[in-house]
Amino acid sequence: MSVTIYASIGLLIIIIIIIIFVKITNLIMKNLFYLFLVVTMFDCSSDDSDSSNSNGNSINPPAWIQGVWINDTSSVFEFRTDDMCLTAGTTTCYKALMALSSESSAYEEISDTRYYVVISFAGVSESTYEFEKVSESTINWILYPSGIISTFTKN
Numbered sequence: 001m002s003v004t005i006y007a008s009i010g011l012l013i014i015i016i017i018i019i020i021f022v023k024i025t026n027l028i029m030k031n032l033f034y035l036f037l038v039v040t041m042f043d044c045s046s047d048d049s050d051s052s053n054s055n056g057n058s059i060n061p062p063a064w065i066q067g068v069w070i071n072d073t074s075s076v077f078e079f080r081t082d083d084m085c086l087t088a089g090t091t092t093c094y095k096a097l098m099a100l101s102s103e104s105s106a107y108e109e110i111s112d113t114r115y116y117v118v119i120s121f122a123g124v125s126e127s128t129y130e131f132e133k134v135s136e137s138t139i140n141w142i143l144y145p146s147g148i149i150s151t152f153t154k155n
Helices: 002-039 094-099
Strands: 067-070 076-080 084-086 090-092 105-112 116-119 124-135 138-142 149-154
Touching: 002 094, 084 094, 090 094, 094 116
Parallel strands: none
Antiparallel strands: 067 076, 067 149, 076 084, 084 090, 105 116, 116 124, 124 138, 138 149
């Protein structure tokens, strides 16, 4: 009788350990998936420009683009003096993502009508954005690598 009780207790302990392992594994995988999704939300691209306007580990959008911009598909860009946020279902702010690793960096090219930024995440992946000023209230987002243009209006 006591062997059966010990076997039952042993089986119960094994089942509990398996359940805990599965729950922890699912949580870890879910968090890794979300991190991967955020980091690789947009296609990667490299810059062939000869310009060397790299500013290290911060994002500094020009004054003409700062503010909230929306398009007809409910995507929203918000440019701050030291951050760029994209809302497309969920909101991603790059200042916070870059703060997760000291190896993250931003490369920017800024003019009166163009803002180009490549954000590198710990040398693992990159997000490239290019914006063109059409007017004071309209910008075009040139998607990489397709070159498709999406128009945004200042809110």
